[in-house]
Every structure is written in structure tokens, then in C-alpha cells.
Amino acid sequence: MEYKRPSSLKPTPSGFCPGCMHSLATKLIADVIEELGQQENCVHVAPVGCATLNLAYWKGDIIGAAHGRAPAVATGFKRTNPDRLVFAYQGDGDCAAIGLAEIMGAANRGENFTVIFFNNQTYGMTGGQMAPTTLIGQKTTTTRYGRDPLTTGYPLKMCELLATLEAPAFISRYALNTPKGCMEARKAIKKGFTLQMENKGFSFIELLGNCPTNWGLTPLQTMEYMDTNTIPYFVPGVYKDKYAEVK
Amino acid sequence: MAKQLVKGNEAIAEAAVRAGCRFFAGYPITPQNEIPEYLSWRLPEVGGVFVQGESEVASVNMVYGAAASGCRAMTSSSGPGISLKSEGISYLAGTQLPAVIVNISRGGPGLGSIQPAQQDYLQATKAMGHGGFHVMVFAPATLQEAVDLTYDAWEYAERDRNPVLILMDGCLGSIMEQVEFPPMKEPDRKGTHAWDLNLKEGEKRNGRLLTPYFPEALLEIKNKSHKMMIEKWQRNDVKVEEFMVDDAEYVVVAYGISARVAKEAILRLREEGENVGMIRPITLSPFPKQSFRNLNYDQVKGIIDVELAIPAQMHDDIALEVLGRAPIYEYCRSGGLLFDDEGIYAAVKKIIDGGAK
Ligand SMILES: Cc1ncc(C[n+]2csc(CCOP(=O)(O)OP(=O)(O)O)c2C)c(N)n1
Ligand code: SF4
Numbered sequence A: 001m002e003y004k005r006p007s008s009l010k011p012t013p014s015g016f017c018p019g020c021m022h023s024l025a026t027k028l029i030a031d032v033i034e035e036l037g038q039q040e041n042c043v044h045v046a047p048v049g050c051a052t053l054n055l056a057y058w059k060g061d062i063i064g065a066a067h068g069r070a071p072a073v074a075t076g077f078k079r080t081n082p083d084r085l086v087f088a089y090q091g092d093g094d095c096a097a098i099g100l101a102e103i104m105g106a107a108n109r110g111e112n113f114t115v116i117f118f119n120n121q122t123y124g125m126t127g128g129q130m131a132p133t134t135l136i137g138q139k140t141t142t143t144r145y146g147r148d149p150l151t152t153g154y155p156l157k158m159c160e161l162l163a164t165l166e167a168p169a170f171i172s173r174y175a176l177n178t179p180k181g182c183m184e185a186r187k188a189i190k191k192g193f194t195l196q197m198e199n200k201g202f203s204f205i206e207l208l209g210n211c212p213t214n215w216g217l218t219p220l221q222t223m224e225y226m227d228t229n230t231i232p233y234f235v236p237g238v239y240k241d242k243y244a245e246v247k
Numbered sequence B: 001m002a003k004q005l006v007k008g009n010e011a012i013a014e015a016a017v018r019a020g021c022r023f024f025a026g027y028p029i030t031p032q033n034e035i036p037e038y039l040s041w042r043l044p045e046v047g048g049v050f051v052q053g054e055s056e057v058a059s060v061n062m063v064y065g066a067a068a069s070g071c072r073a074m075t076s077s078s079g080p081g082i083s084l085k086s087e088g089i090s091y092l093a094g095t096q097l098p099a100v101i102v103n104i105s106r107g108g109p110g111l112g113s114i115q116p117a118q119q120d121y122l123q124a125t126k127a128m129g130h131g132g133f134h135v136m137v138f139a140p141a142t143l144q145e146a147v148d149l150t151y152d153a154w155e156y157a158e159r160d161r162n163p164v165l166i167l168m169d170g171c172l173g174s175i176m177e178q179v180e181f182p183p184m185k186e187p188d189r190k191g192t193h194a195w196d197l198n199l200k201e202g203e204k205r206n207g208r209l210l211t212p213y214f215p216e217a218l219l220e221i222k223n224k225s226h227k228m229m230i231e232k233w234q235r236n237d238v239k240v241e242e243f244m245v246d247d248a249e250y251v252v253v254a255y256g257i258s259a260r261v262a263k264e265a266i267l268r269l270r271e272e273g274e275n276v277g278m279i280r281p282i283t284l285s286p287f288p289k290q291s292f293r294n295l296n297y298d299q300v301k302g303i304i305d306v307e308l309a310i311p312a313q314m315h316d317d318i319a320l321e322v323l324g325r326a327p328i329y330e331y332c333r334s335g336g337l338l339f340d341d342e343g344i345y346a347a348v349k350k351i352i353d354g355g356a357k
């Protein structure tokens, strides 16, 4: 297999921190877009968070949404431009905290677009505060002694939450700390986009990622951390699939 | 074209459809509910899209997305909901996307009252959101004017790539009046706007970026051009009705429903030989500054700001043009309590007779 830059990414140096899985997620999506020949047709609704850096890398058309509002922006765009391939990329603060209403609304309406949800269990962009997905006991700049469920509740499981809804077509979660996880994630992104192109409705693909900078770990350590802490709580798998036959 | 008897909110909704608006998202709030209700069935009839959003925040952001696809888009609300929309309106202005926002306003801060009022003047004209941008604000006083201003709103929004606000109160939104609707405009959806992300037939074009995020130097340039746009509005786009001001010794300043009621009072005062006139801003932003500069201050003995707002919100804009050359009086009701022509008549009479300070 040839390892190269997908054609839908610009040859711009990455602004993500070294070892950050945002760049991996970006590459996986770009790769699928290339495989499906959607470089010109795709529209990327960008969030507010570290993934805002994607504004500089992505060759395709981009709409920058307000923090948490990407699913609403994507709704307005896709409903008035149904032929375009539309995906929103959201961080865990963006999607699971400030944008909870927008993601639930869009998913519940079964909007025909795809949300890629990058869950690194922290607010990367603003310097590592607690996210709704921060694990119990995890230290962040706003949970100095570790997340305490008595005052902050429990990490929010977006796939499980959305899977209670009737409308969504495909909901699944993958961890990006192994090649296997990456390959499965890639397949799921392709499936989500394919479902959208066949007008089959809303798909939500959660990617468990890292934030070496704010976790205070080396990239390699983050991968082990994910195995022992993240993955047991956020269990990868398919949570809803109305179209098991679509690959 | 024949005249039709319609309700204010529905007049705005139909005028939007005629103007080529093909996307609406909104969240229920009194006293504007007839706008989403009407558009929920009317838009699909003309190939448009209606979405009942999960909130005002979501709705205005849907409008942002629809505007990005080159579609004429609108949202409407009232006080509390307009506050929630301010994030999205700021994003529209920052990203330079056209859209029309309707505020059928009500009284007071917080939940306020659901009765008609004009308490949102300052929000509308000074800060529809964070970041120091301005929007054009149209304030109709009749339903025909509401129709005409709504019909034209996208021409301005698209010319400027900036949202336009229609500020009307719950009274005008609820009354019925005869209006004549303009002809249907068919929207052009084929990638013809500088900002839209449409693809023309067979076109391969991408890398277009719509965002309010700019590097410092570019953002300063962008803010400067926004300032130039506002200055241009003041030169070219002011709409105002000057009613019997030539010989006026007392000039009422009122907009929307207040101006309508004030006109009755002025006609009666005129019958009694009092030289009273009125400046009625139709665009609150740009504010009709020139109308105040044109007044003969050797003749004008007083300016009377008549608003359904306490504290009076237009007062500062008036004072900035009058510059102390005449006293400015106020006659205001608020909280959802209306005044009648009798009340305005008596208030102006008292001022003329020297009974008011
Ligand atoms: C309305 C609003 N509130 C807060 C912020 C500040 N802010 C920017 S990014 C961010 C959190 C991002 O976290 P996440 O979505 O998890 O993305 P990550 O950076 O971790 O990928 C916040 C709170 C903002 N831009 N807008
Ligand atoms: S701060 Fe964290 S999430 Fe953001 S780029 Fe750096 S490592 Fe990635």
C-alpha cells in the first residue's frame, strides 16, 4: 500500500500537535472522499475546536460553524443543496456539551448528512479543561484532582445516547490507537458517506482520539492510556445500523 | 393586483416567499407564531424548505447554512429568541452571508411580556450580537410597508452580504389590513453569488471557504470595509417619512406602531392650529440623521420622542443630531401597555402649553 497525501488535502504543514490523532482522522476522511471521487462535491462543516485548523488543510468547500452548531449549519446547507456530500466534524466539547441540542435535533430529524465526532475527552483548543466525555478521575485544568462524578456527573456516551433515536441510519465508534481501529473507522466513514449519497439518512461516526498536549503524555503513552482507560468505558462497536447490507 | 386582507405576520411571511425566500427555520414564540405556521405549508408549495428548529440558536444557524448554499433564507422570533439568535446573526455578519431576521418585538428584559412593545431598539440598531457589527433595520408602520420592506430586504442583504433585520411590534404583527403583494421572484440557485458554495452544471470548483475567522491584518481590513458600508448606508439608503415638518414648531419622532398612533394625534393638533409634525424613521439603521440636520432650529421649539419603550431608546440617536438646539421631550409607554392617540394628543398638548419638562 502506498502511503501518500490524499488529494483533497493541501500540502500545508500540519498545525496539530505532534502525535495528535486529529491529523489521522482528517487523513482518513480525506482518503475516503478521494476513493468516492467526491473531492469537488463534498462540503465540510467545520467546528470550533482544534479541528478549526482544518480550515487551512482542506481543499474542498468549507463552512466554518459556530461552536457546537455544525449540525444546524449542515441541516440548512444540505436541505437547500441536497446533491452535495456534506459532513460535519465535531470535537467532544463542540458536540457533546455546547452543541448537544443541535446534534440531537439533527439526528432525531434523520438529516441526510454525516457527523464525524472526534472524542479526545478534553477541550483541546482552550487548553485542556474538562469535557463532558472526560473520564472519571481524569485530571484536567478544571478538575485538578480528577473528575469527580458527584459534582460533574459521568462521561457522556454519544453513540449510546443517539442510538436511542428512531431516525438515524448508522451509529458507530472506533478507536484510532491501532491500525485495525483506523481501518475500521475508514470503512465506517465510507459507509456513512455512501448512505448519505443514497439518501439513506443520518450517520454518526465517533472516533476515539487523544490529546497528547493536554493529557500531558507522549503520543505513545496516549495510545496505551486509551487501551487501559478510554476504550473500556467508550466501547467501540456498531450501535445502530439500519442498512447492514451497505458496506 | 388585487388587495388582500391579511394579518401582519402572515403578510411578512408571504412577502418573503414572493421575494424568493426558500428556506425558513424558526422556533415558536408569541407574538410571531403565524410566520412559521404560515411558512410551514407555504414554502413546500413553492419548492422551499421549512424546518422547525430545536431552538432559536439552531434555527439561525440553519439559516447560516442555507445562506451558504445561496438560498434566500429567513428566521423570525421575538425578544428572548432574538437574544439567542444573536450568536448566529454575528456569525452571518462575520462570514458576510445575507439573510433576513424578523423581530416581532415585545416588552421588557428577560421573558418580558408577550404584549406589543418597542423595547429592542438599542439591541437592533447598536449590537445585534458580539463583535461590533451593524445591520440594516427596517421598521414598518403599515402592513403594506411591511410587505414592501420584506420584499426588498434580500436585495440589501445580498448587495451588502450582511443580515437585514425587520423590527416590527406585536401589534402590527397581529392586526389585519389590506395589502397588495408584489409578484413572485424566482430565486436564482445556480452558483451565481460570490459567497455561495453552489456548483454550476458540470462545474468542478472547490476550496471555497466561508468563515468569520480571519488573520489579524485581514480582519482589520474587513472591519474597515464594514465601517465604510455603514457610512454608505447613511448616504444612500436612509428611508424616512417627514410628515408636516416644514412649518413645525414641535416635531414628534416615532417609528412603527407609535408613529401610526402619533399621526392621528398630530392631525387633531393641526386642526386646532398647532404646528406639529413628525419624523418617522423607516430605517432605524441607518438612522435618518439628515432629517434632524434639516430642521430650522429657529422655528422648532421642541422634539418629542414617542416610543413604546422605557427608558426611551431612540433618545440618544435624536440628541446626537439635535445637539442641544431644541429640548427633547419624551412620551413613552412600555411593558406591553399601548398608548392611544388621545394619550399622545394630551402629552403633546401639555408640552406645547409649557406644562411638561
Ligand atoms: C460560544 C463559544 N464558547 C466557547 C468557545 C471557546 N472554545 C473554543 S474551542 C472550545 C472547546 C473545544 O473542545 P472540543 O470540541 O472537544 O475540541 P478539541 O479542541 O478538543 O478538538 C471552546 C470551549 C467558543 N469559541 N465559542
Ligand atoms: S491541543 Fe490536543 S487536540 Fe489540539 S492539536 Fe494539540 S494534541 Fe491535538
Ligand SMILES: [Mg+2]
Pocket (backbone or CB within 6 Å): A091, A092, A093, A118, A119, A120, A121, A122, A123, A124, A131
Ligand atoms: Mg475535545
